[in-house]
Amino acid sequence: MSHIFANRHEAGKALADRLVRRGYVDPVVLALPRGGVPVAAVIADALNAPLDLVLVRKIGTPGQPELALAAVVDGDEPQLVVNEDVRRYTGVSDAELEAMKARQLAEIERRRTLYLAGRAKVPVEGRTVIVVDDGIATGATVRAALKGLRRQKPARLILAVxxxxxxxxxxxxxxxxxxxxxxxxxxxxxxxxxYLDFTQVDDDEVIDLLARHGRPPAARQQAD
Structure with missing residues (x-):
């Protein structure tokens, strides 16, 4: 089976239809950039919920960047989640892993500045947090995001893909x-x-979606 979804927007609509029926209390939708943002924007609209980001970066294997060695998620104490099977296979040292982690944390900070433009993060403590991406393969990146978010004490933590x-x-x-x-x-x-259309999501699209959907729902409806 192939091309289940026409594009990320259609995938978001299909997920939103499923999530709306669940009656979540006080939801906030957190997207993994960049590909998760168009999916999450549709869901945020359907749930009348704020949209924000969870900033996490995959650490690819040297020479095989698509093979996930680890992932890091930002926070006061950044979370590093390592795929130990891949690490044993590649023989990456502690020093090498720390250097790769530092580079990805720098990219996280760049994206925070670029995407959020000083806007405060949506609080998640005590809320229903729905984490959205456009799909999952190995799960290392998503696992890091979930571990980081759990420390922020949401009432419920939902993964939707x-x-x-x-x-x-x-x-x-x-x-x-x-x-x-x-x-x-x-x-x-x-x-x-x-996906029939899996065009890479660029920074400008992420910024535009967050500008339109990152405001409180009442303010967004008034502006529209």
Whole structure:
């Protein structure tokens, strides 16, 4: 099976239809940039919820950047989640891993400045937090995001994605209160295989979506 979704907007609509029926209390939608932002924007509209970011970066394997060695999520104490199987295979040292972590934290700070333009983060403590991406493969990046968010004490932590492998979802379930995934193809190929249009999301699109959807819902409706 291929091309389950026409594009990220359609995937967001399909996820939103599922999430709206669940009646979440005081939700906030957090997107993983960049690909998760167009999906999450549709969901935020449907739930009448604020949209914000969870800033996390994959640390790729040297020479194989698409193979996730680890992931880091920002915060007062940045969370590093390591794929130990990949690390044993590659033999990456502690010093090398720390250097890669530092580079990705610098990129996180760049994106925070660029995307949020000084806007305060939406508070998540005591709220229903819905973490959204356009799909999951290994889950290292998402796992880091979830671990970082759990420390911020949400009332409920929900993972919502259009497509992911079943075994990855199973590994992530201990990190969340609920998972919502529309498709779990087997065998699982690259995420883009399940989209007809998987054009890379650029910074300008992220900035535009956050500018339009990052405001409180009442203010957004008044402006529209």
């Amino acid at each position: 259009p497509v992911a492998p079943a075994d990855t979802l199973a590994r992530l379930r201990p990190e969340v209160d609920e998972t919502v995934c529309l498709e779990t193809p087997a065998p699982f190929y690259a995420i883009g295989f399940y």
